[in-house]
C-alpha cells in the first residue's frame with residue numbers, strides 16, 4: 001500500500017515548490033510533535049475500519065483510487081493551500097483549473113464552454129439545473145427513474161417541478177414516456193443520464209436530441225459517472241451514438257472524482273453557451289478587485305473551493321491526456337472489457353443470472369433462487385460470504401419486473417429483488433477478473 005517512490009516524488013516536488021519562496025524569512029509551524037504522532041497513530045488505526053476501496057478485490061460501489069500523481073499533486077499543493085474562489089486566493093491553481101476545463105470541454109467537441117470545477121456532481125448538477133430554471137422559469141425538469149436521486153432533490157431546492165420518466169428494460173429512459181411528457185408543453189429541461197449510477201445504462205441521447213425538432217427544451221447531460229467514456233473505443237454502437245451527441249447538449253456534468261482518477265471533491269459543470277455566465281452576476285464587495293481577469297468565483301455558486309483539486313487534476317491530465325487512443329482511454333476500455341467478460345462468466349455460472357449486458361463497466365446480477373425473496377436473501381448471504389474472503393461487492397434493490405426480464409426463473413413473491421452489483425472501474429480489474437470470479441463462485445457455493 002505504501003510506496004516509497006510516491007513519497008520521494010512528493011518530497012522532490014515540495015522542495016521545488018519551496019524554491020519559489022526562498023526569499024522569505026523562514027519559520028516553522030509549532031506543534032506538539034510526539035502528541036501529534038500519537039493522534040495520527042490512532043487515526044490510522046481507526047481508518048482500518050474501511051473496506052479496501054483502493055484494492056482490485058474491492059469490486060462493489062463506484063470507488064476508484066486517485067492516480068498517484070493526483071495524490072501527490074493534491075498533497076503538495078496543501079503546503080500553499082490555494083482557494084480557487086478568487087485569483088487573490090489561488091492564482092496558479094485558478095489558471096490550472098481554467099486549462100483543465102478546456103480539456104474537459106474538448107472531449108465533447110466544445111471549444112469555448114463556460115466551465116469550472118465543483119465540489120462534486122451534486123453541486124455541478126445543481127448549477128446546471130439552476131441555469132435551466134433561470135432560463136425557463138417554472139418549467140418542468142424531467143429525468144429517468146434510474147437517474148441519480150439528486151435531481152428530484154435539487155429541483156425541490158430550486159422550486160422547480162420534476163417528473164421521473166420510466167425506463168425500459170435496458171435501464172434507459174423510455175422515449176414514448178418522454179414524448180407524452182413533452183406533449184404537455186411545460187418541460188423546460190430533459191436530463192439525459194450518460195451512465196446511470198445503478199446500472200450504468202446510457203439514455204438514448206440521439207433520440208432525445210431529435211425530439212428537439214418537435215418540442216422546445218434544454219438538454220442537460222448528467223455524465224457525472226460516464227462522461228469520460230466518450231474517449232473509449234469499446235462502446236457498443238448505440239452507446240457510442242449517444243455519446244457522439246454530447247456536443248449538441250446545453251450543459252454537461254462530469255465528475256473527475258468518479259472516473260477521472262481524482263480524490264473526492266472534484267466535479268465539474270460545463271455550459272456550451274458561455275453567455276449564461278451573466279446569470280451568476282453578483283457584487284462581492286471584497287473579492288474581485290485584484291485584476292480584470294476572470295475570478296472563478298464569479299461563475300460559480302460555491303465560494304471557497306480547493307485549489308488542490310485543480311492542481312491534482314491538471315497534473316493528471318498532463319500525464320494522461322484526455323485523448324482517444326491514449327493511455328487514459330485505454331484504462332476505460334479495459335474497464336469495459338472487464339465488465340463484458342464478467343457478464344459472460346456470470347451467464348455461464350450455476351449460481352448467478354446477470355441482468356442486462358453492461359453498457360459501461362457496471363454489472364448487476366441476481367443470485368439464482370426459486371422466488372424473489374430467496375434470491376434477495378441469497379444475494380445478502382453471498383455479499384457477506386465474499387466479504388469474508390476479501391472480495392467486496394455492492395447490493396442494489398430492483399423492481400421484480402425488471403429482474404424477471406432477465407431471470408424468468410425467479411418467481412415473484414416480493415415487489416423488489418436485492419441483486420449484487422459490481423462496478424469494475426479500476427485499471428486493474430481486467431487483470432484480476434479470474435481471481436474475482438473464483439472468489440465469487442467459492443463464496444456463492446459456501447453461502448448455499
Ligand SMILES: *Cc1c(COP(=O)(O)O)cnc(C)c1O
Nearest residue numbers: 120121122148196197222224225
Ligand atoms: C455520482 C453521481 C452523481 C452525484 O455526484 P456526487 O459527485 O456524488 O455529488 C450524480 N449523477 C450521477 C449519474 C452520478 O453517478
